[in-house]
Amino acid sequence: MPPVKRKRAPAAAAATPMTVDSDEEYTEDGAAGNSDDENMNRLTEKFSMGTYARKKKPTASRDPVSHLFKNRDFSDLELKPDHEKRPLWIEPYKGRIILESFNPLFKLAEGFLIEIAEPQSRVSRIHEYTITAHSLFAAVSIGLTTSDIIYKLDQFSKTPLPDNLRNFIIQSTKSFGKVRLVLKHTKYYLESQDPAVLQKLLRDPVIGPLRIDEAEGFTKEKAPKMGGVVIPGTKTAAGAKEAVQQPDKAKEDDDAEAQAEQMTATLLEEDDDDEEQDQVHSFEIHAQSVEAVSKRCRHPDVDLPLTEEYDFNNDDHNANLEIDLKPAAQIRPYQEQALSKMFGNGRARSGIIVLPCGAGKTLVGITAACTVRKGVIVLCTSAMSVNQWKDEFVKWSNVNPDDIARFTADKKDQFTGNTGIVISTYSMVTQSKNRSHDSQKVMNFIEEREWGLMVLDEVHVVPAEMFKKVTYKIKAHSKLGLTATLLREDDKIQELNFLIGPKLYEANWQELSEQGHIAKVQCAEVWCSMTTEFYTEYLRQGSTTNKRGLLFTMNPKKFQACQYLIDYHEKRGDKIIVFSDNVYALKSYAVKLGKAFIYGETPNSERERILQNFKQNPAVNTIFLSKIGDTSLDLPEATCLIQISSHYGSRRQEAQRLGRILRAKRRNQEGFNAFFYSLVSKDTNEMYYSSKRQAFLVDQGYAFKVITHLQDIENFKGLAFSTAQERRELLQDVMLQSETAGEEEKIEGDLFSQGGVGRMGKGKRVKRAAGTLSELSGGRDMAYIEYNKSRNKELKKSNAFISKIKRTAARDRQKMKEVKDMLG
Ligand SMILES: Nc1ncnc2c1ncn2[C@@H]1O[C@H](COP(=O)(O)OP(=O)(O)OP(=O)(O)O)[C@@H](O)[C@H]1O
Numbered sequence: 001m002p003p004v005k006r007k008r009a010p011a012a013a014a015a016t017p018m019t020v021d022s023d024e025e026y027t028e029d030g031a032a033g034n035s036d037d038e039n040m041n042r043l044t045e046k047f048s049m050g051t052y053a054r055k056k057k058p059t060a061s062r063d064p065v066s067h068l069f070k071n072r073d074f075s076d077l078e079l080k081p082d083h084e085k086r087p088l089w090i091e092p093y094k095g096r097i098i099l100e101s102f103n104p105l106f107k108l109a110e111g112f113l114i115e116i117a118e119p120q121s122r123v124s125r126i127h128e129y130t131i132t133a134h135s136l137f138a139a140v141s142i143g144l145t146t147s148d149i150i151y152k153l154d155q156f157s158k159t160p161l162p163d164n165l166r167n168f169i170i171q172s173t174k175s176f177g178k179v180r181l182v183l184k185h186t187k188y189y190l191e192s193q194d195p196a197v198l199q200k201l202l203r204d205p206v207i208g209p210l211r212i213d214e215a216e217g218f219t220k221e222k223a224p225k226m227g228g229v230v231i232p233g234t235k236t237a238a239g240a241k242e243a244v245q246q247p248d249k250a251k252e253d254d255d256a257e258a259q260a261e262q263m264t265a266t267l268l269e270e271d272d273d274d275e276e277q278d279q280v281h282s283f284e285i286h287a288q289s290v291e292a293v294s295k296r297c298r299h300p301d302v303d304l305p306l307t308e309e310y311d312f313n314n315d316d317h318n319a320n321l322e323i324d325l326k327p328a329a330q331i332r333p334y335q336e337q338a339l340s341k342m343f344g345n346g347r348a349r350s351g352i353i354v355l356p357c358g359a360g361k362t363l364v365g366i367t368a369a370c371t372v373r374k375g376v377i378v379l380c381t382s383a384m385s386v387n388q389w390k391d392e393f394v395k396w397s398n399v400n401p402d403d404i405a406r407f408t409a410d411k412k413d414q415f416t417g418n419t420g421i422v423i424s425t426y427s428m429v430t431q432s433k434n435r436s437h438d439s440q441k442v443m444n445f446i447e448e449r450e451w452g453l454m455v456l457d458e459v460h461v462v463p464a465e466m467f468k469k470v471t472y473k474i475k476a477h478s479k480l481g482l483t484a485t486l487l488r489e490d491d492k493i494q495e496l497n498f499l500i501g502p503k504l505y506e507a508n509w510q511e512l513s514e515q516g517h518i519a520k521v522q523c524a525e526v527w528c529s530m531t532t533e534f535y536t537e538y539l540r541q542g543s544t545t546n547k548r549g550l551l552f553t554m555n556p557k558k559f560q561a562c563q564y565l566i567d568y569h570e571k572r573g574d575k576i577i578v579f580s581d582n583v584y585a586l587k588s589y590a591v592k593l594g595k596a597f598i599y600g601e602t603p604n605s606e607r608e609r610i611l612q613n614f615k616q617n618p619a620v621n622t623i624f625l626s627k628i629g630d631t632s633l634d635l636p637e638a639t640c641l642i643q644i645s646s647h648y649g650s651r652r653q654e655a656q657r658l659g660r661i662l663r664a665k666r667r668n669q670e671g672f673n674a675f676f677y678s679l680v681s682k683d684t685n686e687m688y689y690s691s692k693r694q695a696f697l698v699d700q701g702y703a704f705k706v707i708t709h710l711q712d713i714e715n716f717k718g719l720a721f722s723t724a725q726e727r728r729e730l731l732q733d734v735m736l737q738s739e740t741a742g743e744e745e746k747i748e749g750d751l752f753s754q755g756g757v758g759r760m761g762k763g764k765r766v767k768r769a770a771g772t773l774s775e776l777s778g779g780r781d782m783a784y785i786e787y788n789k790s791r792n793k794e795l796k797k798s799n800a801f802i803s804k805i806k807r808t809a810a811r812d813r814q815k816m817k818e819v820k821d822m823l824g
Pocket of ligand 1: 330331332335355356357358359360361362363484634636659660663
């Protein structure tokens with residue numbers, strides 16, 4: 001190959017990711033360096049600028065556009081001679097990494113970046129990652145070394161590795177992953193490959209006295225061998241190491257694979273050091289000291305955060321659980337990859353696995369249980385999930401159903417053997433007041449024993465305080481957190497790193513949908529103008545009142561759009577879920593349209609009957625759900641989702657709702673698309689919230705179209721609220737509702753409402769593309785006719801009107817009875 005001259009990076013390419021931006025600004029001359037003394041807040045910091053000083057360049061004279069990029073003009077970055085082959089750009093000031101998804105080395109680079117960095121945005125051509133202290137902690141805890149990280153990053157990068165990033169990696173990894181908390185033969189040990197690190201701990205005034213044995217030296221033994229564990233359900237049942245390095249190999253296109261392999265061979269040297277049989281050294285501490293030691297290790301004076309590992313193969317104190325995956329159960333490549341991060345060195349590492357909604361987190365948890373084969377405790381967010389987890393254990397594994405005990409307000413099963421599986425909710429195990437006698441008995445049983453594995457479902461919604469209680473009360477040797485969105489609106493997600501463990505794996509949503517594991521979804525926001533009378537009332541309400549929310553949700557135009565879309569999709573053979581957080585709206589819409597609805601107060605038997613009918617009865621194609629349906633609900637029949645009211649700007653809720661259709665059974669039919677509509681009242685706060693809600697999904701590569709025209713809606717037969725009289729009546733009904741009717745539903749024990757109202761980092765805005773329903777679903781373009789009658793006169797709350805409302809309510813009740821009769 002002829003020598004390639006150093007080229008300048010194209011400014012636009014380097015600047016592209018900056019459109020999804022953070023609010024921080026860097027300074028030209030560099031911030032203070034990351035010296036050891038400045039490590040105080042490092043655990044919660046992002047990569048900071050370090051000492052890298054930017055060379056000044058004469059931008060103005062160079063070309064007419066560079067100055068537009070201001071400080072983000074990276075056109076003077078030095079490029080390596082063969083930069084075209086390399087897939088990464090590294091922004092020198094903040095350590096942001098841009099990955100080209102069209103590069104032949106994309107797969108390899110992506111696998112590596114997931115291990116060392118946080119994915120920020122993964123749209124179709126360009127993915128953005130950030131290296132943080134947390135992501136490096138995770139990298140080190142799954143076995144990567146400082147030199148692995150620096151070497152591979154440099155090899156993949158088109159530009160020389162910035163010094164400040166290199167220093168940051170060295171500084172961070174110097175302390176991370178150096179000490180492990182290992183529970184072996186029911187005893188706790190602090191273990192390290194480096195005896196000097198243990199010496200440092202013993203010199204510490206807090207940790208030193210907590211050592212149990214008074215001996216001079218340390219216990220010395222061979223380090224665990226990588227890849228020594230067999231994960232059930234994998235085709236080859238091979239060691240984990242193979243799964244780590246060769247994901248999805250069979251699926252890759254042959255040519256591209258050969259090309260990538262050839263390039264990799266030239267660019268990367270194989271690192272064969274993994275097999276090295278190092279010695280490990282350890283000393284013992286008391287079980288009661290674990291929390292104090294772990295806390296002290298995170299203190300800046302010590303700065304050696306512990307990773308947790310469980311040597312379950314050598315635990316003969318705790319009884320073995322008879323459990324294996326059924327022979328028919330085949331875990332998918334990404335599930336195997338995620339699990340291989342957990343069991344990569346033959347032990348169980350505690351940490352968090354992030355998989356999209358509907359991608360099968362339950363099976364990942366079950367497979368982990370089948371690997372550890374000791375007592376398991378599973379904690380979920382609701383009693384409904386508890387039942388689903390039990391069903392899934394029975395479906396996927398050969399465990400004796402009598403070995404599964406549910407612990408909820410209604411069910412307090414006990415398992416019969418020496419050990420078993422307990423499935424409960426976070427609220428059940430953390431509630432401390434007013435426990436019934438039975439419930440206290442079960443709780444004592446849970447607290448008195450050791451558990452091999454604790455599976456923590458939907459970890460992102462559980463408040464840190466609750467986690468602390470859980471981890472304090474339940475003695476589990478390993479913890480596996482499962483979530484779809486490592487996202488909290490209150491930014492408390494970082495605490496999970498310490499309470500559970502680092503993130504072990506995070507899958508790419510678009511990749512999974514390309515591979516057919518989750519459905520392809522067309523997302524659209526339908527803009528519904530407010531009718532004049534509703535808008536006038538809306539403007540009259542104070543900005544703090546709940547009535548505003550009720551008005552934009554009950555907007556007749558929105559109702560009509562909902563009715564139209566239900567009809568449109570029912571005719572296409574879709575099964576539709578309509579979501580509303582507001583119970584008044586939920587009931588009003590459902591009753592008016594003659595559909596069944598479920599909300600927090602719907603009794604279990606009725607819920608099950610409705611869901612069963614939705615799944616099996618061809619006459620029941622649409623159901624209305626409150627936020628109780630946001631998570632866990634497994635309805636693979638659902639192919640279309642319409643959202644009429646939502647919880648402010650919660651990105652987490654938006655993603656989880658989308659999850660209800662990602663598991664669509666028909667996802668592998670040719671040309672199949674699921675549909676996700678958000679109905680938004682124009683020129684109201686709802687538009688603002690809606691754009692905030694979409695930010696996470698947009699970062700996962702989903703494009704939201706805007707629909708402003710619904711074809712022929714004015715000629716839709718039986719369109720609700722088509723007369724001024726009906727709209728006035730609706731408005732009057734809305735205005736008669738109490739302030740609380742405008743609130744979102746409150747469900748007892750519901751953890752999701754506790755996450756804080758959607759606050760999102762500054763600068764996170766969503767771009768919408770104009771679109772029509774026809775583009776999404778193959779229909780023709782639609783002319784949307786805005787209702788534009790002159791302003792309605794104010795209605796008085798006359799007795800006559802109120803009695804009319806009552807008549808309407810009686811009619812609605814009759815309709816509801818008919819729906820119930822239809823459901824049988
Ligand atoms: N390896 C697999 N083979 C076949 N089916 C699978 C596999 N993994 C998961 N599934 C199926 O995919 C569906 C979704 O799984 P699951 O309910 O565990 O998703 P989830 O990730 O927990 O979603 P959510 O976050 O929405 O609760 C289920 O019907 C499950 O049986």
